[in-house]
Amino acid sequence: MDGVGALDLILSGDRTLFAIVRLSLLVTLSATLLAAVVGMPLGATVALTRFPGRDAAIVMLNGLMGLPPVVVGLLVFLALSRSGPLGSPGILFTPTAMIIAQAVLIAPIIAALTRQLVEDLWAEYRDELTAMEVGPLARVKTLLWDARFSLVTIGLAGFGRAAAEVGAVMIVGGNIDGFTRVMTTTIALETSKGNLALAIGLGLVLITLIMAVNAIAWGVRQWAERHAG
Amino acid sequence: MPDSAVIADGLHARAAASTGSLPIRFEGIDFAVGATHILSGVELELHAGGPTVLMGPNGSGKTTLLKLAMGLLTPTAGSITFDGASHAPARARAIMFQKPVMLRRSVAANIAFALEAAGRPSSTSDIRRLLDLAHIAPLAERPARRLSGGEQQRLALARALAREPQVLFLDEPTASLDPSSTKLVEEIISQVSASGVKIVMSTHDLGQARRLAHEIVFMAGGRVVEHEPAASFFNQPATEEARRFLAGELVV
Numbered sequence: 001m002d003g004v005g006a007l008d009l010i011l012s013g014d015r016t017l018f019a020i021v022r023l024s025l026l027v028t029l030s031a032t033l034l035a036a037v038v039g040m041p042l043g044a045t046v047a048l049t050r051f052p053g054r055d056a057a058i059v060m061l062n063g064l065m066g067l068p069p070v071v072v073g074l075l076v077f078l079a080l081s082r083s084g085p086l087g088s089p090g091i092l093f094t095p096t097a098m099i100i101a102q103a104v105l106i107a108p109i110i111a112a113l114t115r116q117l118v119e120d121l122w123a124e125y126r127d128e129l130t131a132m133e134v135g136p137l138a139r140v141k142t143l144l145w146d147a148r149f150s151l152v153t154i155g156l157a158g159f160g161r162a163a164a165e166v167g168a169v170m171i172v173g174g175n176i177d178g179f180t181r182v183m184t185t186t187i188a189l190e191t192s193k194g195n196l197a198l199a200i201g202l203g204l205v206l207i208t209l210i211m212a213v214n215a216i217a218w219g220v221r222q223w224a225e226r227h228a229g
Numbered sequence: 230m231p232d233s234a235v236i237a238d239g240l241h242a243r244a245a246a247s248t249g250s251l252p253i254r255f256e257g258i259d260f261a262v263g264a265t266h267i268l269s270g271v272e273l274e275l276h277a278g279g280p281t282v283l284m285g286p287n288g289s290g291k292t293t294l295l296k297l298a299m300g301l302l303t304p305t306a307g308s309i310t311f312d313g314a315s316h317a318p319a320r321a322r323a324i325m326f327q328k329p330v331m332l333r334r335s336v337a338a339n340i341a342f343a344l345e346a347a348g349r350p351s352s353t354s355d356i357r358r359l360l361d362l363a364h365i366a367p368l369a370e371r372p373a374r375r376l377s378g379g380e381q382q383r384l385a386l387a388r389a390l391a392r393e394p395q396v397l398f399l400d401e402p403t404a405s406l407d408p409s410s411t412k413l414v415e416e417i418i419s420q421v422s423a424s425g426v427k428i429v430m431s432t433h434d435l436g437q438a439r440r441l442a443h444e445i446v447f448m449a450g451g452r453v454v455e456h457e458p459a460a461s462f463f464n465q466p467a468t469e470e471a472r473r474f475l476a477g478e479l480v481v
C-alpha cells in the first residue's frame with residue numbers, strides 16, 4: 001500500500017516530493033563543489049610539501065574523514081549561532097547553513113583522498129618532472145590534471161557521503177517544511193509520523209541517486225582506462 | 230629520414246651556440262644511503278665527443294651516476310661541475326630512464342608537455358618532427374600508457390630530445406626492447422650523437438657498447454675501475470675485473 005503510494009508520488013511528479021529532491025541536490029552539489037575547491041588544493045599541497053608536524057596533520061586529516069555528521073552539525077551550529085564566531089544573523093536554518101555543514105563534513109574526506117592520490121602520483125612522476133625542470137606550480141597543475149579521473153571519483157565519493165547524511169543538515173537546517181527539508185531529514189520525520197508513502201518515495205529516489213553516482217564513477221574509470229591510460 | 234636530419238641540424242645549432250655544460254667533472258664523489266655506500270671516490274671527466282658508455286655488473290652504480298649527473302640525486306661528498314660551474318645551464322641536460330614514466334595523456338601531449346617544460350611553444354610542426362624522429366607518428370593520438378615497452382621507450386627519447394639538450398643521459402635505453410626496436414633506438418642515438426649532442430649512456434649489452442661507444446667507463450662495486458677509449462677497452466682491458474666482465478663471468 002505505502003509502496004504503491006510512494007511510486008504514485010514519484011510517477012505523478014508530486015510537487016512536495018520533487019521540491020525536496022531539488023533542494024537536496026542543490027545543497028549537496030554546492031557542498032561538494034565547495035569542499036572540492038578547498039579540499040583538493042589542500043590535499044595536493046600537503047602531498048607535495050614538507051613541514052614540521054606534517055605526519056600529525058595527515059593522521060588528523062585521515063581521522064577527520066570519520067567525523068560523525070551530528071558532531072559536524074553541532075560545530076557548524078555553534079559557529080553560526082548568534083553568539084558564535086560567524087554569527088552573522090540569518091544564516092542558521094537556511095540552505096546556506098546546510099551547504100556549509102555538508103562541505104565541512106566532506107572537505108576532510110576529499111582532502112585526505114586527494115593527498116594520498118597526489119602523493120602516490122608524485123612518487124611515480126618525481127624523477128621525470130624534476131628532469132624536465134617542471135617548476136613547483138606547474139608540478140601541482142600536472143599532477144592534478146593527470147589525476148583528473150581519480151579526482152572525479154573522489155568528488156563523487158564526497159557527494160555520496162553528503163547526500164546520505166542526516167545529522168548535520170538536521171541540526172543546522174532545522175528541517176523546516178518547504179524551506180530546509182531534504183530527502184534524508186524528511187524520511188526521518190515522515191517515518192516517525194507514519195507517513196510512509198512520502199518516506200519510501202524519497203528513499204527510492206535517494207537509492208537511485210546513489211546508484212547513479214556509482215555508475216558514473218565506474219563509467220569515468222572505464223573511459224579513463226581506455227582513453228588516458 | 231629527412232625530418233630527422235632537420236632535427237639533428239637544430240640540435241647541432243643549439244649545442245654549438247649554448248654556453249657549455251661540458252666537460253662534466255666528478256671529483257671525489259661519494260654517494261651513500263644511510264650506511265650503504267653506493268658510489269665511492271668517483272673521479273671522472275666527460276668531454277665533448279662521441280658517446281660515453283657506462284658498463285659494469287648490475288648494482289655497480291651506473292644508474293646512480295647518471296642520476297647524480299642529471300641533478301636528481303645530491304652527492305654525499307665531492308662535487309660535480311659543468312664546464313667549471315657547479316650548475317649546468319638550464320635545460321642543457323636530458324635523461325631517458327630505464328623505465329620511463331608516461332604521463333597520463335596522449336603520445337603527442339607527452340611531447341607537447343616536454344616542449345613546454347623546456348620553455349618552448351609546442352608547435353604542431355615540432356611535435357610532428359619529434360614523432361617522426363622516434364618513429365611513433367602513427368601513435369600520436371594513442372594514450373601513452375597503452376603503448377608497448379619499445380614504443381614507450383621511443384616516446385621517452387622524443388621527450389628527452391624535445392629539450393634540445395647538450396648532454397643526453399640514457400639509462401639502459403634498450404634493456405627491454407626487441408631487436409628491431411633496439412636497432413631503431415641505436416640509429417636515433419647515433420644520429421643525435423653525430424649532431425653534436427654528448428651522449429652518456431649505460432648498457433649491459435656488449436654488442437651495443439661496441440657499436441656505439443667512443444669511450445667506455447667501466448664500473449664495479451660503486452667505483453670507476455676503467456675509463457678508456459672503446460677500442461682499447463675491448464681489445465686489452467687493463468683490469469682483471471673488466472677482463473672477467475667481458476668474458477661473461479660474474480664480477481662482484
Ligand SMILES: Nc1ncnc2c1ncn2[C@@H]1O[C@H](COP(=O)(O)OP(=O)(O)O)[C@@H](O)[C@H]1O
Binds near residue numbers: 267292293
Ligand atoms: N635509494 C637507494 N637505497 C638503497 N640502496 C640503493 C638505492 N639506490 C640504489 N641502491 C643500491 O645501489 C647499488 C647501485 O645501484 P644502481 O646505481 O642502480 O646500479 P646499476 O644501475 O649499475 O645496476 C645497488 O646495489 C642498489 O641496490
Ligand SMILES: [Mg+2]
Binds near residue numbers: 291
Ligand atoms: Mg641501472
